[in-house]
Amino acid sequence: MIETNDLSKQFLDFSAVDGVNLSVQSGQILALLGQNGAGKTTTVRMLTALLKPTRGSARVAGFDVTRNGHDVRASVGVLTEHHGLYMRMTATEYMDFFGKVYNLSSTLRKTRSNHLLEYFGLIEAANRRIGEYSKGMRQKLALARAMMHEPSVLLLDEPTSAMDPESARLVRDEIARLKSTQRTIMLCSHNLTEVELLADKIAIIYRGKILIQGSLDELKKNVLGAPEYIVKFAGGWDAGGLELPKGMELLSKTPTSLKVRVEAPETANPQLMKILSSASAPVVAFQEEVRTLEQVYLKVMAEIKGKEYVQ
Amino acid sequence: MFNKLRPVWLVAQRELRDQFRDWRVLAPMSILTLGFPFLMNEFAKQTVDFLNQYNANLILDRLVPFSIMIIGFFPITVALVVALESFVGEKERGTIEPLLTAPFDDWQLYFGKLLVGAITPLIASYISIALYLFMVTRQDLNMPAPTVMVQLFLLTTAHAILMVSAAIVISVQSTTVKAANLLASFIVIPVAVLMQGEAVMLFWGNETVLWFGIAGVLIISLLLIRVGIAHFEREYLLGREIDTFSFKWAFKKFWSDFIDGAVSVREWYGRVLGSSLKRMIPAVVLMVLVAFFSIWLSHKWVVTNVSEIIANASTENIELIEENLGELPDFASMSGHFSAPFLFLNNTRSMVVIFLAGMVSFSVLGVLFYMINVALIGGVYAMFELLGLSPLPIFAAGVLPHGIFELPALLFGSAMVLYIGAVLVTPQRGKSIGEVIIALIADWFKVFVGLIVPLLAVAALIEAYVTPVILQSVMGG
Known part of the structure; x- marks a missing residue:
């Protein structure tokens, strides 16, 4: 697991990371989103005990990053921003070298290397x-190198960048498999679709500070408001006298559709369905309005920069 | 222990494999190793023939140890390139981060790099020397004495360690290979000067002096390794992205360290200078002991060696010495030649030289200069004794009045240099090497401005105007 408390890093007069609090449990994936230079890499470097926090603390795989740097490094697998590959080596030699670095036996090195x-x-x-x-x-x-020693914590910076769709899918599947084996994973990515597919928790970082964090649903709710639903009707149906259930707000109404915002869909939506049914409404579709992580991210960034959010 | 050393070898082994796949390392190394001994041999022969035309009588045998040193050194120059590249090159290629995230200790990474920087060039160097020695045997030349061979072997090894350890210090401090190469002149120039000195020692043929030279190079190499480890931090390799030097920042930092928040001269003397002096108490104590040792050593050396020379000297020479001693200088006129400003500037310059020499050699050369200065007292004292003069009144009249001020200035200035060396080779967590150096320069300046300059000024005034008068009265004109 990963736990940070007021984690901060100051470079002379520049605050790269400022009071970051994160918590990722085993079997969870946290995605850290942010612009270039927002503090993602510095955070990851502190979590791998490469940089010492100037304030606050962090525990990774049960070890304190300041006091037990060696143990932290032995427990994490890191995919860095730069691949860090030795160009004159073959893949077999490279995997074998890192197998030795993590003190794996010769047999294990060969088996894992071949498998990966x-x-x-x-x-x-x-x-x-x-x-x-x-x-x-x-x-x-x-x-593959980051996974060679089967670490309990994985810190992955842009794991699918530069990959073809097929390979990216492979990597996503592997990350999902690793999650299912109770590994703790932190993902830094600009690929928001990928994050939506993989992450249990998402944190947005800006100028070293976490602006918001939570599950995708929580972020959508907190940033974009309660979920919105569209009801589509066959032909032209007048929903003029329709009385909406409590907690449901009417956003728009046309002869072919009805758009509502629902605070508690689990109770309000069945009631609406019942009302529409009793009114013999020719419902052809009842669906949640698609709201993406990209919308959440852009809105958060626009708000922090004081700009208008353009849909 | 083996488990602790395993990562060192692992880091080195990987890079060695890389080196042997890189023609840019292999080609110059092979040419220097295999070609240079032939070139050097031919050059030596041509030199001897040329000099013999003018009856200079340079014997080829005398050139052999020198040639070995040069031949051994050339493959080592590759070590500089390899070591300069070691951290900063990996950083530039982006391969450093996965290595830094490995569960290795800093010292294991450091020694892995040190080993890889030194091992191949050293092997090449030994092969080159062996090849040259083979040529020596085929030319009816005399092989150097076993002791000289051991000295040359140690010297070659020390050169490699010196260059690699210095290059690693530079590599860690640089952010690009280009910057590291530019900084390499800080290695190349001192090493070139060092080799000139060693060449003189080799031609001189004084083994004892050469042993001291070898010891000096080895000590500086070990200190450089210590500096390398002390200032090697993963954070430093990743935390810096640009190589911009800000004069404004450096001066601001120096000034803030120098003033240290003092609002009056009185506070600066009491608190700021006081705390600097307090920090260097162990160094002062050590330098007092070094002074006693130097005085004792020089006294003993003069008594042993000079008395032998005097015993073997001809009557004419003894008479000549006595005649010269009889012609004592006109002390009254000395004040004109040795004016107070001259004496002050001369002594101040010596203190600055001790500081600069100490800074570039982690205090080794600074302490050596201090020892030479102090040793003069013991030597001159012994000379007076040997010549049958009573040294005490002469010293009390000629040295003591200004020495009371001058010697403490020398002591504190040199102790400061020792302190600087000790701090440089000690880990200073959370500080860059630049910050450490600026803080040390500020510390030295505090002692220099606050203590040494006033002491030297007073000493110069006494030496120029009071000492000649006292000496004149004691020596009777």
């Missing part, structure tokens, strides 16, 4: 120099 290279489709190129690899292949190899 096979999984990421690199086994055929395993004996080629990494310098000859494509960008996507390098990214996959870097990810």
